[in-house]
Amino acid sequence: MGKRVGIEVSLAVAEAVKLCDVDVVSAYPITPQTHIVEELSHYVANGDLDAAFIPVESEHSAMSAAVGSSATGARTYTATSAQGLALMHEIMFIAPSMRLPIVMTIANRSLSGPISIWNDHSDIMAERDTGWIQIFCENGQESFDLTICAFRIAEDKRVLLPVGVNMDGFILTHMIEPIEFMDKAEVKAFLPDYKPQLTLNPKKPVSMGPVGVPEVYMEAKKQYEQALWDSKDVVKEVLAAWGKHTGRKYAMVECNGKKKAKTVFVTMGSLGETAMTAVDNLIAAKQDVGQVRLRLWRPFPKEEMKKALKDAAKVVVIDRALSPGGVCGPVATEIKSLFYGDKNAPKIYNIVAGLGGRDVSVKDFEEMYALAKGGKIKDDYVIWGVKSNA
Amino acid sequence: MLRDVDLSGYQKITGKNVPRESMVASGHRACQGCVEVLAMGMVTRAVGKDCIVCNATGCMEIITSSFPQTAWKTPWIHVAFENAGAVASGIEAALTAMTRKGKRKGPLPTVLAFAGDGATADIGLQALSGALERGHKFIYVCLDNEAYMNTGVQRSSSTPFGATTTTSPAGKKSIGQSTRKKNLPAICAAHDIPYVATCSPAYHLDLMNKVRKAMAVDGPAYLHIYSVCPTGWGCKPEIGISLAKLAVETNVFPLYEVIGGRYNITKKVAKPKPVLDYLKVQRRFRHLAESDVAGIQKQVDDSWAYLNALAAAFPAPKEKGGAKEEE
Amino acid sequence: MSDRAFVAWQKLALGCAILEPGSSAKLKTGDWKSLAPKLDEEKCIKCGKCFTYCPEFCYSEDKNGFFRADLSYCKGCGICANECPTEAISMGKEEK
Numbered sequence: 049m050g051k052r053v054g055i056e057v058s059l060a061v062a063e064a065v066k067l068c069d070v071d072v073v074s075a076y077p078i079t080p081q082t083h084i085v086e087e088l089s090h091y092v093a094n095g096d097l098d099a100a101f102i103p104v105e106s107e108h109s110a111m112s113a114a115v116g117s118s119a120t121g122a123r124t125y126t127a128t129s130a131q132g133l134a135l136m137h138e139i140m141f142i143a144p145s146m147r148l149p150i151v152m153t154i155a156n157r158s159l160s161g162p163i164s165i166w167n168d169h170s171d172i173m174a175e176r177d178t179g180w181i182q183i184f185c186e187n188g189q190e191s192f193d194l195t196i197c198a199f200r201i202a203e204d205k206r207v208l209l210p211v212g213v214n215m216d217g218f219i220l221t222h223m224i225e226p227i228e229f230m231d232k233a234e235v236k237a238f239l240p241d242y243k244p245q246l247t248l249n250p251k252k253p254v255s256m257g258p259v260g261v262p263e264v265y266m267e268a269k270k271q272y273e274q275a276l277w278d279s280k281d282v283v284k285e286v287l288a289a290w291g292k293h294t295g296r297k298y299a300m301v302e303c304n305g306k307k308k309a310k311t312v313f314v315t316m317g318s319l320g321e322t323a324m325t326a327v328d329n330l331i332a333a334k335q336d337v338g339q340v341r342l343r344l345w346r347p348f349p350k351e352e353m354k355k356a357l358k359d360a361a362k363v364v365v366i367d368r369a370l371s372p373g374g375v376c377g378p379v380a381t382e383i384k385s386l387f388y389g390d391k392n393a394p395k396i397y398n399i400v401a402g403l404g405g406r407d408v409s410v411k412d413f414e415e416m417y418a419l420a421k422g423g424k425i426k427d428d429y430v431i432w433g434v435k436s437n438a
Numbered sequence: 439m440l441r442d443v444d445l446s447g448y449q450k451i452t453g454k455n456v457p458r459e460s461m462v463a464s465g466h467r468a469c470q471g472c473v474e475v476l477a478m479g480m481v482t483r484a485v486g487k488d489c490i491v492c493n494a495t496g497c498m499e500i501i502t503s504s505f506p507q508t509a510w511k512t513p514w515i516h517v518a519f520e521n522a523g524a525v526a527s528g529i530e531a532a533l534t535a536m537t538r539k540g541k542r543k544g545p546l547p548t549v550l551a552f553a554g555d556g557a558t559a560d561i562g563l564q565a566l567s568g569a570l571e572r573g574h575k576f577i578y579v580c581l582d583n584e585a586y587m588n589t590g591v592q593r594s595s596s597t598p599f600g601a602t603t604t605t606s607p608a609g610k611k612s613i614g615q616s617t618r619k620k621n622l623p624a625i626c627a628a629h630d631i632p633y634v635a636t637c638s639p640a641y642h643l644d645l646m647n648k649v650r651k652a653m654a655v656d657g658p659a660y661l662h663i664y665s666v667c668p669t670g671w672g673c674k675p676e677i678g679i680s681l682a683k684l685a686v687e688t689n690v691f692p693l694y695e696v697i698g699g700r701y702n703i704t705k706k707v708a709k710p711k712p713v714l715d716y717l718k719v720q721r722r723f724r725h726l727a728e729s730d731v732a733g734i735q736k737q738v739d740d741s742w743a744y745l746n747a748l749a750a751a752f753p754a755p756k757e758k759g760g761a762k763e764e765e
Numbered sequence: 766m767s768d769r770a771f772v773a774w775q776k777l778a779l780g781c782a783i784l785e786p787g788s789s790a791k792l793k794t795g796d797w798k799s800l801a802p803k804l805d806e807e808k809c810i811k812c813g814k815c816f817t818y819c820p821e822f823c824y825s826e827d828k829n830g831f832f833r834a835d836l837s838y839c840k841g842c843g844i845c846a847n848e849c850p851t852e853a854i855s856m857g858k859e860e861k
Contacts, residue, residue, distance in 0.1 A: 071535045074528060098539055100531035105568030109524035112565065115517050116492065116528025122536055124528075142517055147780035208779065246779050248490045248513040248529060250547045255783040257516035258503035267774035268781040274774070460822045464838040465789035468820060470797065471842030476820040502789065505781065506772065509789035642817050668842075676843030676856075679818045 052228045057188035057220050058083035060227045061127075061153055064195035066097045067235040068151075071122035074102035074113035078132040079165045080217035081155040085127055107132035111139040111150075118148035119256055121247035123199065126150065129217055130157035130171040137175065143210045144179030144272050146256055149202030149242070150210040152180075153195065156317065156368075157217040158404040166405020167217040169317065169368040172345075173378045179272055181211040181279055182346040186320045188225030190343075191215045193296055196235060201286050203242045207279040209272065214345075216318040218405070230294070238293050280347050300344035301352040306331055308359040309338030311421055312394075315366050316342045316379060319401075319408055323366070326413030337417060342379065354386055360394045364420045366408075367400045367429070376429040398429035406433060439630040440752065441698040448654040451646045457483045459511075461491070466509040467501040471675025473682060474498060474581045474665035477639040478552055481579055481661070484649035485548050487512060490533075492526045494553035494562060495519035497588045498581060520561035522551040523569035523578060530574040548653055549576035555596035556586045559620045570629040570658045577652045577659045580622060583667035591670040595620040598690075600734055601722040603670075608725040618737065626660035627696040633659040635695035635704075640682035644693060644704055651695070664691045672721020681719060688716045689742040695754065702754035703745065713738050790838075794821065798841025801859035802834050808853035815845035815854060 055063075062084050065073070073092070075085040091097035102117075104110045110126050118124040128136060133154060143150055158168040172182065181201060185191040191213070198211040215221060246254055260268050283300060291297035305312075305327040315323045320341040330337045340356045342349075357363055367377025375381060380398035387393035397420050402408040412432065419425050451457065461482035468475040478498055482489070491514045493499045499516045502509035517525045530549045536542045553562055558580040566578060585603045586592040593606035593615050602614040627634045632655040637645040645663070652659030664685055666678040673681055685691035686705055690713060693705040713735045717723040726734070778784050802815070809831060816824035816832045823838035824845070834845065836859060846854040 071539065071541070072528065072531050074531070098535070100535040102527055102531050102572065104524060104527070105564060105571070109521060109527070109565050109568055112517055112521035112524035113528030113531065116515065116525035117532035118528075119515055120490070120529050120532035120536070121541070122532035124532070138518055139521070145780060146517075146782075246782055248515055250488045250490065250513055253511060253513045253786040254778075255503055255508035255510050255514045255786075256780060258505045258508060258781065258783050259500050260781060261505050263771050264505045264777070264781065267772055267777055270774040271777050271781065456817075458816075462822065463787035463790050464821050464823045464835065465792040465794055466821075467789075467792070467794070470840040471844060472820050476818065479820075479822055503783070506770075506783060507789040507792055508783040508785070509787065511787040639818070674843075676847040678820075678842070678844055679848050 052226050054224055054226050056083060056222060056224050057191050057215065058222065059087050060188055060192040061195050061215070062087035062091070063229065064192045065125050066091050067230060067232055068123065068196060068199045068239055070097070070099050070125045072100045072102065072117040072124045073126065074104050074110045074117065074124070075126050076104050076107045076110045076128070076132060078107070078129045080157060080221045081127045081129045081132070081153065083221065084153055084155070107135040108139065111136040111143065114150045115139060115143055115146065115148060118150050119146060119248050121244040123242045124150050125152070127153035127155065129155045130159050133171045133175060134159060140175050140178040140180065142257070144276070145268065147208040147272060147275070148210060149208055151195070151198045151202055152210065152212050154212050154214045155217040155221045156214050164404040167219050168403045168405070170370065170403070172212065172214050173369040175212070176346065176378060179209065179276060180346060181209055181276065181283070183211065183213050184317045184343055184345055185213060185215045185220065186318055186341060188220060188223060188227050189296065190298070191220055192227050193290060193294070193298070196239060197286050197290050200239050201279065201283055204282045205243070205245060207275060207282050208245065209275055209279060214317065219318045238289065276347050280349060283344055298343060300349040301356050302341045302343065303338060303356050305338030306336055307338070310336040310360065311362040311364065311417060312337070312357060312360040313339045313364050313366065313413065314342060314379065314383060315339065316345065317368060319366055319368065322408060322410055323413050326410045326417070329410065330414060330417055335417065348382055350386060353383065357394060362420050363394045363396045364416055365396060365398050367398060368402050370400050370403060370431065380429065397425045399432045400429055401432035408432070439699050441630065441632065443632045443655055443698040445651060445654050445697070448651050451484065451643060451650060453643065456643070456646070457486060459483060461485070461487065461489070461510065461512045462502060463509045463511055465507065467504060468497070469669045471668045471678050473639055473678040474583050474667060475501065477581055477645070477663045477665050480639055480642055480645055481550070481649050482512070484646035485550060485653065489548040489550050490529055491515070492522055492529060492549065492551045494522040494551070494557035496554040496557055498552055498554070500588060519557055521565045522553045522557060522562060523565035526551040526576045526578070527569045527572060527574045530576050546575070551576060551578045553578070553580055554588070555580060555582040555584060556594040559596040559622050560594050567629065570626060570631050570660065573657050575657055577649070577661060579661045579663060581663050581665045583665045583670060585670050587667050587670040596622065599737060600726050600730055602725060603722070613730060614725065623660065623662045623696065627699065630699070631658045631660065632656065632698055633695070635661050636691065636693055637661055637663045638682045638686055638691060638693060639663065639665070640679050640686065641693060641705060648695060673719055677719060684711065684716045687711045688713050689738050690716050692742060692745055694745060694749070697754045700752045700754035701745070701749035703749050793837045795837040795839055798839055798859070800841045800843065800856040801836055801839060802843070802845050802854045803857055804831065804833065805853045805855070806831060808851045810851055812850060814848045814850065818844050818848050820844065
């Protein structure tokens with residue numbers, strides 16, 4: 049077992065990437081991702097990590113270079129945030145379609161406009177349908193752990209898909225937390241060498257990224273969508289193996305609070321920890337409340353989520369992204385459709401909170417609970433904490 | 439910005455040892471008389487099998503990779519329109535890192551990027567600039583057919599003055615393309631890279647030897663290849679090569695190289711033909727009045743004078759006899 | 766769409782890659798042409814310009830040193846005839 053060190057989470061993530069002995073890092077700086085890639089370039093400069101660091105001229109090129117590198121057979125990493133992720137958007141679809149196991153950290157930050165460097169999930173929600181495996185971390189230790197797990201998931205030959213590891217910008221990236229590290233040998237024992245299936249190799253020429261004529265486009269999509277669904281079992285396996293290896297156990301969907309609680313919060317990302325404190329407080333005040341934390345956003349763990357919510361009468365889904373003009377926020381949309389047609393469906397409330405770095409406190413969760421319990425949320429979704437004259 | 443360039447590894451092609459195998463197979467779907475695919479094939483003949491090709495979206499990508507068949511005999515990747523420079527950077531970085539780490543063996547294959555003029559001069563200029571500035575060892579080939587042909591002949595910044603296209607149409611109040619062709623070789627040379635050259639498939643040995651020099655230098659190389667498009671230019675398909683020759687003989691498209699900032703005009707035209715000879719065989723210039731042609735002649739003369747002044751001020755060293763010749 | 770078959774998704778190579786290099790050779794583009802090149806061996810000096818400038822890469826040298834077009838790929842553009850220095854190639858109706 050490794051030692052526990054107080055360290056900024058970004059640096060811990062960089063350490064995880066170094067321990068995974070990546071071959072290529074291609075990255076462009078953007079707040080709040082910068083500390084991760086700065087640290088990695090220092091590792092390369094000092095010889096602590098034997099990798100090519102490509103200081104690309106944009107995020108579009110960061111992802112494009114990552115695609116070229118991964119297609120050549122190199123273990124490839126990149127990281128970005130917000131506008132950078134949006135600039136990658138076009139290539140985000142292409143990496144999974146080519147079945148390239150790139151790992152990317154997304155230091156979640158709100159998208160302009162207005163321009164904001166602070167946290168919400170609008171950046172990754174715009175990438176929801178790209179075909180990436182999308183994992184959300186709740187704290188620093190998870191960010192370290194799941195970064196290593198991400199490589200093993202991505203490179204599993206049943207998967208071969210890129211993985212995005214989401215961590216809330218500033219709230220996690222710039223926080224100093226006690227993190228338990230591992231040494232290189234321990235990581236090597238957990239993470240096998242990457243054995244690519246198809247590469248750009250003159251000894252065995254293949255053509256990658258050909259024109260998807262109408263006779264094949266849908267089949268090409270189906271192939272990688274199926275791989276995405278199949279990755280769920282691999283995620284489960286890898287998390288279990290990690291638990292065995294380190295003693296730190298994770299699941300795609302995790303529950304806390306009262307068992308079979310009447311009112312249940314659903315959270316994703318670092319807000320889970322705030323909600324957890326609120327739930328503990330409420331339980332101490334004899335309230336019937338629980339919480340479900342969603343760690344795997346894509347592929348969506350349908351059965352696990354449904355099982356976790358089966359006893360709830362009221363579900364309060366917290367979305368950290370707005371879907372302007374939509375029925376409700378992105379997470380709530382999933383949960384509502386999960387229960388469509390179900391006679392025992394709970395009442396599902398959606399609260400869109402914490403946009404652009406707005407604080408969401410324990411007290412906020414307690415207030416949300418009171419409103420939900422009293423059935424006082426009438427709209428499809430509520431934008432929490434918007435100051436208004438009315 | 440001048441730098442000394444080591445060309446000692448240059449393996450010259452002569453009339454006797456011209457490599458014959460194109461890495462682009464027959465059965466591709468290019469239009470009849472496409473000089474762009476011919477140029478691409480010539481490049482691959484000079485490079486040989488040990489290469490990785492990275493193709494921007496465009497004519498050459500769609501005509502060679504229409505599922506389930508590929509015309510490519512070498513490894514080939516297409517990602518998107520504007521990122522050939524970036525994808526090639528990733529390939530080169532991966533090869534270098536994996537070689538150093540013992541994950542692959544042997545000499546590095548040539549990394550070759552192909553892109554059209556739109557993918558180079560317009561949408562892909564940033565990715566190209568980044569890749570050149572970072573110094574990746576790769577060859578970027580711009581196949582310039584002077585408009586967006588794949589989407590139906592829309593103007594690009596590489597479309598010449600006076601040409602009518604579907605988005606710079608000639609009309610009562612329009613001469614057609616009203617701007618002058620962007621000077622991409624100059625932009626690339628300004629990146630202080632070891633090798634930049636313009637090529638024409640009508641001068642195939644010159645073209646293939648420029649490819650060989652591009653392979654020999656340590657760092658990025660940029661080749662700008664004039665690529666006749668009978669479909670987009672409105673010329674007869676059989677005249678592709680003679681038109682390419684005419685472009686050189688009229689100084690419309692001069693052939694030169696920039697080696698570490700030093701210029702060498704590789705095809706000096708003693709008595710240039712009038713530009714009119716070049717313009718009149720193409721439908722895209724048919725609307726031009728006599729005075730327009732005179733204006734274009736002046737542009738061509740000015741550009742030619744500028745190039746010659748550069749070559750006089752910064753002459754490239756004479757090619758040494760030491761260049762190895764293949765048998 | 767007629768010259769392509771549907772492929773079951775399970776049968777696609779990883780990431781829809783194409784594994785057979787140069788497989789476009791299966792597509793016989795020769796039926797695009799209206800005119801075909803014809804070589805007059807008397808006039809031919811075996812310079813190979815037809816080979817050099819053929820955009821279909823369909824010329825190859827035979828055992829007697831003549832360069833011959835594979836008409837199953839030739840699209841009939843006429844560049845070879847146009848570039849032939851001795852007018853040994855003429856374009857005409859294909860003789861089947």
